[in-house]
Amino acid sequence: MIIARRVLASAQGDVTVTLFAPVADGEDMRCEYVVDGAAGSWHAHAVGVDGFQAMDLAQRRIGAELRAREESVGPIRWLDREDTGFAALWWTSLPRNTEAHAFYAALGAEEDVLHAHTLEGEAFTRLARQTP
Numbered sequence: 202m203i204i205a206r207r208v209l210a211s212a213q214g215d216v217t218v219t220l221f222a223p224v225a226d227g228e229d230m231r232c233e234y235v236v237d238g239a240a241g242s243w244h245a246h247a248v249g250v251d252g253f254q255a256m257d258l259a260q261r262r263i264g265a266e267l268r269a270r271e272e273s274v275g276p277i278r279w280l281d282r283e284d285t286g287f288a289a290l291w292w293t294s295l296p297r298n299t300e301a302h303a304f305y306a307a308l309g310a311e312e313d314v315l316h317a318h319t320l321e322g323e324a325f326t327r328l329a330r331q332t333p
Contacts, residue, residue, distance in 0.1 A: 204256075209267070209285055211277045214239035218263055223252035232259040240270040240277060263287050269330060 205220040216238035223230040226248055232255035233246040247262050249255035264287030267277050279286040 207279065207286065209238075209277050209279050211239045212275045216240045216267070216277055218267075220256065220259060220263075223249075223255040230255040232256045234259050234263060236263065236266065240267060240274050261288050265328065272330075 202222045203219055204222045207218045209216040209218065216236065219235045219237075221233045221235075223232040225231075229248045229250055230252045231246050231248050232252070233244065235244045236242065243266075245262065245266075247255055247258035249258050264285055267285050267287065271277055277285055
């Protein structure tokens with residue numbers, strides 16, 4: 202079920218982002234989204250411990266992916282803002298998710314006692330360049 206849609210603008214045309222309602226994924230919740238338009242077309246998802254976290258992480262991932270696309274399509278903007286309106290990327294994972302911990306540690310993310318990973322500066326730029 203679609204729960205939100207946002208149309209962004211770029212010099213090469215519109216970019217539409219569609220967010221779907223979170224669904225159960227084992228013990229976690231998964232939130233899928235679709236991006237379509239001048240920045241390309243792709244379908245992806247984010248997983249969280251509950252629906253709120255899954256939606257939040259999906260929106261942050263969308264922001265990171267769109268920023269990475271700006272290298273090829275130019276600025277992507279929402280309304281009169283200087284950005285897409287999607288927040289910067291951060292990640293949290295449960296202790297059982299050893300793959301996520303290893304992935305973000307390899308990118309230079311810092312981990313705290315809550316297993317929250319943050320990417321800033323060069324570490325964020327490296328991730329943004331790796332995003333399809």
